[in-house]
């Protein structure tokens with residue numbers, strides 16, 4: 109169990125990494141394709157001396173989380189699709205209370221009950237919508253089982269660094285695939301280390317009131333803290349990976365499961381003399397704008413590769429490149445893209461036979 | 469007669485309306501905690517509604533459990549700080565309507581917290597709308613202007629008849645309309661807190677209160693209504709006492 113390498117599922121890697129990161133409170137409600145996270149926590153949390161609760165719904169699970177976070181614990185919840193909708197109430201409140209927590213969204217495709225399979229059409233919801241009100245959450249998108257572990261581990265650190273919610277944005281494919289996973293070391297979190305937590309203090313000691321920040325320090329001061337936090341997160345936390353972008357004519361932009369296909373497409377295309385590159389955002393908020401600033405002049409356009417109907421991430425690409433290059437979309441909806449399909453599309457684009465994205 | 473000392477845990481006058489039961493309840497909680505020697509290790513959870521004032525009034529570490537979620541928030545706090553006293557002070561709308569699932573499952577899990585629910589038959593904080601669980605048939609509210617009817621909103625429910633079916637430590641209902649009942653209610657709150665001190669399970673104390681402002685009554689008329697009408701639908705007394713009376 110404590111070896112540093114294991115063959116495991118993406119979901120299990122998230123759960124194991126959370127425990128190793130000192131997460132000692134998990135509350136969640138079953139929904140496919142993230143059930144293994146909940147089940148892993150149910151089986152293993154006790155060994156680590158923490159609390160696992162299967163909530164009566166996603167809203168209650170989130171509410172438990174904000175109690176646990178306020179009391180000083182490292183805590184996590186996870187969900188997907190319709191369940192993630194319900195988590196948004198809690199995300200908004202945790203944000204307004206300045207509380208750290210890690211929330212996992214394993215995207216499933218489709219509106220309403222949708223599918224239980226992989227998809228990437230909850231991108232907007234994750235990167236734009238923490239819930240009602242003005243808040244930002246760091247959103248990290250793993251593309252491998254090892255990265256599920258590494259990013260989850262880091263998410264707890266980031267959550268505390270900014271006293272903010274951090275979201276792990278996975279998808280059905282990454283969460284269900286089994287790979288060799290490098291596991292992080294164990295970290296013991298001290299629930300008494302912060303001076304802002306609820307500890308139940310004796311008379312004479314100043315008490316902590318955990319509520320909407322503006323109620324305790326005033327609207328203006330609260331807004332200032334929030335704004336400074338947004339800027340700091342935006343400046344410091346942009347993460348990405350590049351593959352052969354130096355001399356690329358077309359740069360594919362993709363995260364999560366789509367980016368893995370793009371990686372093989374780039375390698376295959378290069379063998380045919382087609383100059384493709386890949387830019388993979390690892391943080392989808394803050395979006396890696398710095399990566400776009402240093403893209404070479406030879407780039408003729410960007411291709412957003414997403415499992416959605418709308419070019420959800422495409423908006424961010426255009427903003428990041430300041431509309432300097434045309435944007436093309438390879439949007440596969442419920443299907444995982446194929447390297448062959450992608451290469452074919454890119455040939456058409458380079459031949460001038462494809463129009464840039466019309467509807468964002 | 470000895471002068472009644474104000475509990476030292478009350479540190480700030482807050483904005484309850486005159487004659488409202490919330491202030492009495494807040495004071496009873498503070499008195500009980502101090503008399504039991506438990507005031508030094510308490511964390512309170514209040515609802516975003518009228519009980520929110522108590523977050524500021526009382527000198528405890530406190531968290532607001534946004535409307536309806538208090539029991540779940542308290543669960544999170546208690547699990548991380550099992551040695552501390554965690555109590556909830558919330559309205560009937562919060563605990564029995566929007567947050568019924570949270571309150572029920574906290575009871576079903578038998579989480580060792582003390583939950584104090586203020587049954588004032590109305591949504592106080594939002595200005596006086598119908599409370600599905602507790603507004604009496606015939607009572608006029610902003611969302612039942614001709615008086616509540618069963619056709620419109622069903623019957624009010626004695627939720628303690630629901631909670632008494634769960635395997636919990638203590639379920640009781642008190643009232644505040646005279647000194648005798650305030651005293652009885654205080655004993656119930658104390659019992660709920662002692663249970664927590666003694667590492668026993670979930671305690672729920674519902675308190676028949678009033679909302680003179682939104683009932684559009686004087687405090688005396690409001691007290692009379694509780695005595696003559698509310699109590700008939702919501703009988704006082706102990707519904708569950710797992711450990712047996714002391």
Ligand SMILES: Cc1ncc(C[n+]2csc(CCOP(=O)(O)OP(=O)(O)O)c2C)c(N)n1
Nearest residue numbers: 517518535559560561562590591592593594
């Ligand atoms: C999700 C949500 N819905 C509605 C509200 C608005 N709201 C605040 S308090 C309240 C009702 C309060 O009534 P009750 O819980 O009975 O407490 P009281 O004020 O009577 O003590 C409502 C509807 C809210 N804050 N959040």
Ligand code: SF4
Nearest residue numbers: 484485488518592679
């Ligand atoms: S609105 Fe009603 S419940 Fe709220 S403080 Fe005033 S009287 Fe009390």
